[in-house]
Amino acid sequence: MNEYEIRPAVLDDAEALTVLGVESFGYPRPDGPPRPPDADGRRTYVATWRGTPVAAVVDRRYDSWFWGSRFRTAGIAGVKVALEHRGQGLLTPLFERMLSDAVADGCAISTLYATAPGIYRRFGYETVGSYDELVLPTAELAAVRTTGGSVRRGGACDVPVLRELYARWAVTHNGPLTRDGASFARTDEEVAGEYPGMTIATDDDGRPSGYALWSRSGGYGQDGTLEVHDLVAVTDQGMRSLLRALGTSATVAPTTVISTSAPDLLQLALPSHVWKVRQANPYGLAVLDVAAALTGRAYPTWLDLDLAFGVSGLPVGSDGAYRVRVADGRAAVEPAKNAEIVYTATGLALRYAGVSSCAELRQAGLLSGADHDDERWDAAFSGRRVHIRDYF
Incomplete structure (x- = not known):
């Protein structure tokens, strides 16, 4: 290990980190200049060999909801080691340095998405949930029984409503990110522009009770797919209204993919057990x-x-x-x-x-x-x- 130096990344490391990311994750090389290692709430730590980064880990600062309280959270991402330097034990000093700094900055917990959970157990992480893509026939949504309320299209002016609904939902669970801070520095216009579809459910008195952010892909034949990127409801009526509205796409989008943590209450509204998990992303937690x-x-x-x-x-x-x-x-x-x-x-x-x-x-x-x-x-x-x- 004496050949390696563990340190925070600096701007001059940006190009080498981009190359390392392309090699590790198979991403296409991005256009334009490389992203600075401290952009958007990130803190990047590197192991260098002869001055060149050969391993890296990113600490993304979030707040998470646990037990009705906000906790500063070190969200770990971008863990990568150059092929020729794997097996040298570089992750241990990288995590020790990064997590020590996180505790000094007030982080009580740390979380990550682990492609191989066993690697991270030595650092105290254990799988506590999963962020999944549920696949089901869109026709099943059309069969959901509604109990009143209505839906309408939303826009940038409605993003504060979405934020409030999400906060009301998130505070009642363990684990959701608060969606504020440096890692979520997005304007209302940017949020609205990211999703082609924004549908808002309202109760019988016209008060917002839920929302769905969605997009379409695959044309209008058998490959037509409705992608539901975020679906939040604070009432059963709102959930049912949203599911039924999404189900009206069944003739042009036979398949729906919903991103959520299963089990989800939306599954209780479906008339049958028809969903399957297309992709599971295990979520790990460590107490710091x-x-x-x-x-x-x-x-x-x-x-x-x-x-x-x-x-x-x-x-x-x-x-x-x-x-x-x-x-x-x-x-x-x-x-x-x-x-x-x-x-x-x-x-x-x-x-x-x-x-x-x-x-x-x-x-x-x-x-x-x-x-x-x-x-x-x-x-x-x-x-x-x-x-x-x-x-x-």
């Missing part, structure tokens, strides 16, 4: 700062806890024993001398996301020790489903 992750969220006001626990294998220096006290909807965390239970880093990620019970974590070897407080832990981390609606 244990105290910040636990104290930054809200808890049920009736919950009263005083628990000691340990964590092992965290990616950046938070291993050890902790004591968490929960009362009146908030938590306090302090170091402890010992703990009766110990989470692995990946076990803590699953625990924090609320996707696995203590019994499941024990069965998987991700939680050890006394089990008399398992029901309390389950009560503190239950009730919200993981959903993610943005790929990065």
Whole structure:
């Protein structure tokens, strides 16, 4: 490793990073000048060999919703290593440097889309959800039973309505990005211009209750496809109105592809189980700062806890024993001398996301020790489903 230098990327690295990206991901070489490594909320870290970047990882700064609270999130993307330098262990120092800087900047958690989840478990990441492309016959949408309300076409002036609807939906789930900040610096006109179709559902009183952003491809024959890039509804009536409206394309677009996290409530409105997953994108979570992750969220006001626990294998220096006290909807965390239970880093990620019970974590070897407080832990981390609606 002495031959390699780990450092933040600089502007002079842009061309080499572009070449590395083309080689790693098979993207066509972009037109125009290469993108600066710190553009659009990015922080790029590189491993250089003889001064040339041969490995890189990008930290995209987001905020995520977990348990009704916003958390600063290091969103990891663009992980790549030049073919001739693979197998040299370059990802370990890259992640250590990047995640240490992220914690220093206030990130309590980190997330990523892992093409090979096993690679990232050593850094504390575990799969907690998936951003999928669901494929189904458009005729199934046409058969959805509506319960009132109506739909209308939207435009740039309606983008604030979309943002408000998304925020109302996102805050009730674990995992959605907040869609603001440097990584989402888009004007209303830019958002509207990105999607050819914008359909807004309104309830019987004319209040917006959901939206769909969509496009068409494949002509108007058997290859005709309706691509639903984002579908959000805050009422059952709004969801049904949107699905039924999209279903009117069945004669010219026999297939619909909906991007979402399954299971999705929209599936409850469909008359039969006809969908399949065209592509799944597993979403991984790692806890970086244990105290910040636990104290930054809200808890049920009736919950009263005083628990000691340990964590092992965290990616950046938070291993050890902790004591968490929960009362009146908030938590306090302090170091402890010992703990009766110990989470692995990946076990803590699953625990924090609320996707696995203590019994499941024990069965998987991700939680050890006394089990008399398992029901309390389950009560503190239950009730919200993981959903993610943005790929990065």
